[in-house]
Amino acid sequence: MAKPSGRTAGASRSAAPNGTPDDPDSRPKRFMRSALAILGETGRTDFTVLEVVERSRTSLRSFYQHFSSKDELLLALIDKIMSESTRRWREETAGLPATDALRMLVDQMCTPAESSTQDRVNRGLTNFNDRLAETLPQEYARVLSGPNALLKEIIERGIAEGTFRADLDVDATAALILQTMLGSMRLQMLGAELTGTPIEAEQIYTFCLNALRASASFGSKAAD
Template sequence: MAKASGGEPRQPDGAPALGPGRARAESRGNSFMKSALAILGETGRTDFTVLEVVERSKTSLRAFYQHFATKDELLLALIDKIMSESTERWRAETSSLTATDALRRIVQRLSAPASSSTQEGINRGLTFYNDHLQETKPREFARVLEPLHDLIRDILRRGIADGSFRSNIEVDTAAAIFMQTALGAMRLRNLSRELTGVEIDSDAIYDFCVHGLAS
């Protein structure tokens, strides 16, 4: 392993190397998240118990509570991981696009249909659990959404700089509204068929969201 200037061992990618104990703890925490994800994929529900997660992970309740105080903390960690990894990919995808195309790409990614029944179960379970987290843990849930909010805010600033968007936009507020509108519109996929006879797609969501931004 390479060494940092202060002598701290580092992994090849430059991140500090984990000691054996910390590495085991992180691995076990990931195991609990993978087990929760598997249950979500199978059932599409978040009313599973901590005991089910523990049994799926082949560990113990004691080990679980060394990592997470509640099931909410486990699911917050899971959503945090999914959101941060997804946002990192989307940032790379949109870095070379115009601001308008970048926002369209974000909406497309957020509203893309599930690629499998397992993914559909995960999406359904976590989407509706978000309401619970917003009510019970708003500060923690806001922190989970920060990477996506930051990405949209950066794209809006690019659009203001190149003249695509109005110069008087309050960027933080507009980014939050855009993000929440796009996330909320995901639920319209099935409902829209009953309301309008057609499915509301990502283009319709994008057109609505970007309307108030244009210069």
């Protein structure tokens, strides 16, 4: 899962420049900040809508004017985090050789959290992602469309540079690499390492790079 900044997680109730409470258009952000703060404290997504409302100092009526359920709020939060992160990753990888861009993306997505607060956020959102993938697969795919598109761009760049194999099926390979990273992140966050040793970002990068450079048929288009 993408890493929201500590500033976002710890944001306090904001106010309009004139000192009055936030206007209605800003309330969705307040609800998302409140949910993120609760996640940072508990690492759980089983909090109630009422907890979010009390934290944001608004009302249930206001909440349901913007979100139909807590799940919809969490989906909006994940979508916002992933969109902002992908925008930043695209800026950081622009102009880099494909191998360096891939390394930077893996490092950004797969390096363990630097704080206990961020670790709790990641764990909570990872658990929610599992449920989202099962109950709302189309919405989950939309959330992941940003990093998936960026991976496709990096692969296409590598093919153009001659670094990656020209016969790669870009769509399938990008999806496979993204799922490899997400799966490895889940094992890191949930402490369910199969080998008993944490999988490092460098190992994930090497695995993905070998797949892109290997002579095997991984990710390649089927022969005519």
